[in-house]
Amino acid sequence: MEKIPDQIGYLVLTEDGAVLESGGDLENDERVATIITDLITLSNKVDPLAFGPNEQFKKISITYDDHWFVICLSNKKIYIVKRSLPTHVYEGNNVIV
């Protein structure tokens, strides 16, 4: 996780939100861990019409002006990385995909 470019913090959580690993800005950040597990639970219910029942979200990103969070689920674990955004790339709240 430390090798991810522009990484300024990371969290690895179990499915129920317990912190397995953490580092950088997000070291032992249980507040963010709880918020994000709740966000994942909520996102499961987003529009069954636009997203069919078999379409699970693969990635969630939360973009602020100068940093963004990327959230992925793999091997029953939740991976969260906080990455910085180069200031010249964004213009307001842009999403980089």
Next chain:
Amino acid sequence: MEKDLDRVVEEIISTPNVKGCLVADHQGLCLAAKGTAHVDSAGIIVAVSEQACKIEPNLKPPTVCLETDKKQCLIQRHGTITGAIFKQKD
């Protein structure tokens, strides 16, 4: 009264790859919905944006992007209004 909002929604939906668009107020009540976006998901979309705002409460609301293999849902809050755009990936 909602002519302006309808025009904006119409404009968004006519953008390439955009399949649906939804606008809701802070209570989760749908103000406008077009395309694949369902009126019923307004509450959930507002809840998602509120939840994301809690991460950094002192910064302005972030853009949330939910992605599947083929589709994307972008959620952005502005003041009391939350907008969601459902997109098809290229």
